[in-house]
Amino acid sequence: MTESLYLIFETQSDCNLSADSLVKTIQSKCAAEIPSNVIQHFRVIWSQTGNKIKIQPFIGGSSFMNLYESKKRPYINTLLLYLFEWIKEFSNRIEILFYTEDAKELVQIESFSGIEDILSKEKKPHHTKFTFSPKSKIFYIGLAQANLETPLNVKTTEPATGYFCHYYVVASNVEEAINYITTDMEKERAFLVGYESLVEILYSNIPDEVKELSEYSGKRGIFYRSGRVYFS
Known part of the structure; x- marks a missing residue:
């Protein structure tokens, strides 16, 4: 089964965002925490319909989902943390989707108040959508x-x-x-x-x-x- 990780959010109509600006911002913020030979290969697949944006993050040719339980997990955690903080500046309607194609069961729905709720999980969540419910x-x-x-x-x-x-x-x-x-x-x-x-x-x-x-x-x-x- 093919598994994918997406960050989905809805912005206000006057937000002028792009994949290029996102990647440059995250690379700059993570420069001191992630080796240059890793962070320089950070990229995203960006799709947008109206104000709704869906991001699928990668390091080189490997998706975050494929790296989630690898030796690069600490880098994935750091990147997801900064990605989430960047998105929060422009939206409070945020979903993080761990999607499994051809899964027989329905997507599980859970809420989270901080990205740490997800990053603290040792195993990658299976076919689950986390909906942001901010405390503040x-x-x-x-x-x-x-x-x-x-x-x-x-x-x-x-x-x-x-x-x-x-x-x-x-x-x-x-x-x-x-x-x-x-x-x-x-x-x-x-x-x-x-x-x-x-x-x-x-x-x-x-x-x-x-x-x-x-x-x-x-x-x-x-x-x-x-x-x-x-x-x-």
Whole structure:
């Protein structure tokens, strides 16, 4: 039976992705961890229908599936880790399919919250589709309004009674995101009144200047808070 490994994901309509850019990015990220005589032969077969992309990764003429239980398994794990992290920047609708042609049984469906759930398996999964179910998501909260418990003297004619700001928050759901914002405002003796917008976004949607200013530690919580615009 022929076995294949695919990474399948759905992007937003404005993503301009290609096999060439993917390969160059992964080769650059893995250069310090995988020998040059291996990483230079990394390639993918890329197929796309609309916004849905399917990738089949190879090292030279050997597919990842054929190398999964070989001496190159550590390299396969590293490459799959970076491939998954790259895909996550553009999509949260991700599937990893271990497919066996002519299999008599139906494809098994399992969920995973991190690529480690799959890489930790010693044997390659048989005829199984893993569907990504992330523990954390990124939310953008635009123009959040906070009212101050006590007016604050700022450089205006009147003491400020509140302020507006924007948040990027990593949380498991909307309710948790709001809780992080509420807690953050309480540190300044303020309370959340409302917000103009709250949307789930991808990492690739975060402006570069926000990423540079963020002190995000990798855990759920405030990714970035903008400066405050006070009002009276």
